[in-house]
Structure formats: C-alpha cells, structure tokens
Amino acid sequence: MKFLFQTGKYLWFLGRVFKRPVKGRMFLKQVLEEIDDLGIGSLGIVAIISVFIGAVITLQTAINIELPIIPLYTVGVAARDTVLLEFSSTIVFLILAGKVGSHIASQIGTMRVTEQIDALDVMGINSESYLVLPKVVAMIFISPFLVIISMGIGISGGWIAGFVTGLVPSEDFIYGIQYSFVPFYVYYSLIKSVVFAFLIATISGYCGYYVTGGSLEVGRSSTRAVVVSSIQILLFNLILTQVLLT
C-alpha cells in the first residue's frame, strides 16, 4: 500500500516537474549551472573508476585464460564488451547515484527544512519544476558524454594495464577491441544512461523535496535517494537489457 502511495505521489511530482519553466533564459542558465555542477563535477570520479575497472577487467580476464588455444586478443574483446555493455552505463551510474543522488536530495532537502521552498511557493513559482527540471535536463544531456568518456578511459585503462604488466601485448588488445565489434552496444549503453540519469535526478529530487523535519531527516532522505535510485537502476537495467538486446 505504501509502495503504491509513494509511486502515485512520485508520478504526481513528475507531473509538476515537467511544467513549462517561468522564464526560458533563466531556465537555460540553471541548466548550464547544473551541467557544470552535476556533470562536469562528476568527470573526475568517472575517469578514476573507469581507468581502474578497465585495468582490472583486462588483468582478471588475462590471468583467468588458462587454455593456450584461446587467443590473447580475446582479452580485448572481453574488456571492450564488459565496458560497453555494463560498466560504463550501469556501474558508472550506480556510482553517480551515490554522488549526484545524495547531492540533489540533500540540496533540495535543506532548502525544504530552511523554508526556501516555501519562499518559492509563496512567490507563486512552481518549486518542483524550478528546482528539479534543470537537474533532470542537465543529467540527461550530460550522461551520454559521461558514458562515452568512461568507455574511452575504461578501454584505455585495460590496454595500458595489459602491456605494462606484459600479460596482453598492445597489438593483441587493439585487435581484440576491434574484433567483431557491434556498434549497437554503444547505442544500447547510451539509451540506458539516459534512463538512469532520469531516474537519479527525479528520484533524488523527490526524496529531497518531501523532507519533513530537520538535518537528521535531510541525511536520511539523502541515503534513501541513493538506495532507491540504485535499486531502480538495477531494475531498469534488467528491463532495458531484455527489451533492447533480446
């Protein structure tokens, strides 16, 4: 019953979020600020995770190939497909659910408990749309770029780890990442990233917007935003994989 209530409330909230902004120019400025804050501000963590995970995937695959008849370029194939299909979209966005999700929920939650949202409402501003829509648009806009950057850095990390350790020669790895390449995997990952970006921004915005109480509740809403966003990312990952890849 509580789940249905929350779902209904979330959908009603979305209805309020997706209303025309009061002023187009002001909205554009907000979107640009959010792109900088949420997107560009996440580049560092995306790059660090991607390079290390790419390297680990390569090393683990190379170490676990025991049969000498399996060519070494298979490591490149495995690293590429893992990064393209799952890592750069799902895992990166699980991390972003923690970083961006908690940021959005605590920011909006603090505005709620300090009556800043009430101030917007009294002025006659649609506070849901004013606060959340720029974040949603910014996240959806920036997410494909983050995914592509993650893919590039992840595969590069694998390539560097391969030849530095001597486990996978550079030519084999580069041949592997080109071998039997399916371009749709990139599109599939980009589609997923847009859905995940939408989920993170709206769920975190929802959790922050409806905070009641004080700083303790703001902290709880931030945690709830991360947990719920992560679960929804995993659920929609399953659904999108079923829909797009089968």
Add this chain to the structure above:
Amino acid sequence: MIEVKNVYKSFDGNIVLKDVSATFDPGKTNLIIGQSGSGKTVLLKSIVGLHQIDTGEIDYDGRSFIGMNENQRKKVRKEMGMLFQGSALFDSKTVEENVRFPLDVFTDMSLDERRDQTNKCLERVNLKNVNHLYPAELSGGMQKRVAIARAISLNPRYLFCDEPNSGLDPRTAIVIDNLIYEITKEYNMTTVVNTHDMNSVMGIGEKVIFIVEGEKGWEGTNQDILESDNPRLNDFIYASRFLKQLRDGHI
C-alpha cells in the same frame, strides 16, 4: 483587506485550527499572537496557501483565494511578500541575487532597472555594500532585513511575517519591528505578523488576534490588551514574573 472565515485545518485527524475567523486591515500591522503550538504559524501558512485548509474561506480584497485555480493564485501571490522565521534566503545566491530574484522571475525590466530597484530595496532596509555577500556571511538581523528587502521588491499589497524577531537580540528586534511598521505605512500594505514577542505586540500591534489552542481567543488593539479581563489572554501576556509584578504594582 484579508478576510479569514470559519477556517478549519487538521493534520492526520488532529485539529489544529477550529473555526477561526478574522479580518486583517490594510495599512495596519495586524498581529497574530499565541503561545508556541497554538496554531498561529499554521494559520499564517494557511492564509498564504502553503497549507490547504479543510473548510472555510480566505479572501484577498474580496477575491476568494480558496476558489482560485493555480494561475489565478499566481496573480495574487505576486502581490504577496513573506518574511520567514529563518529568513529563507537562497543560500546559493548573493544578497543582490536574493533581492532581485522576484524581479528576475516576474518582470521584463532590464538588468540595470532590476539592479536599481534592488538597491532601492536594500537602502530602504538600511543595508549598504552587502550586495556581493552570501546569506551565510550576514548576521541574523541583516538576514531578516535582506528578507524584508526581497519581500518588498515587487511592491506587494500584502506582507506576511512569521516570527520576524525570533533569534534576535531585543535591540535588533525593535529595529525589525519598526522597519515592518514603517514599510506597512509607506506601501499601505496589509501586513500580518505572527509573533509571541510582547515587545512587538505593544510596539506595533495595531490590531491583535490572540490564538489559543487553535481558536481565536481574543481580538483588539495593543492598548486594549492591558485592559482585557480575558483570563487566557492574561495568562499569556503576564506569563513573565516581571510583567506580572508590573501589573500588580510591585515594580
């Protein structure tokens, strides 16, 4: 004039406002007083539409606020200014951006015109050279003054103040009270102030409505308060030993 008629408000079955009716006169500082938990903040927030009332009527100069759709309400809201208990300034914006915000959103003025109007409002609340500062860099009294400047930036017809003196020292509290009083006269606004500060009541309470346990317990002027024989009002007014001794002639 703002009219509140037979307003009921409850939260999860707990009745907070019971049949409250009151009128708030234009050009006057109308005070809602009562002890903590009496329902005065709920009443104020119901008047401005932050709480949906269960039953009753709220009229702004004859316009039924309850019967309005969202767009009609927006028009009335542009005529409102509100000073919140904790100031509710936007943390991420500077003082100038805070005061300019309603102008940015609701007017087609040029940036220079908006800046001029912002500076006028800041000067009116006796603040200078603070435009570039953030709310966190200001004292409590200065934050309240910035919030008043923001509230009057669109020349509102109605001004609402929720506990404007909370957290301020007595001297600063008097400055804020006087500012609210002067601005009310200057703009001929209908001002509604929610307070339990007796200095405010005696200083600027041209019309006072006493709320007790969610009901209107008394209504009059600040001068009438001293002569009232309403026991619940007297309990509230003379809660401090000092005032009690003053009333009984021991001081």
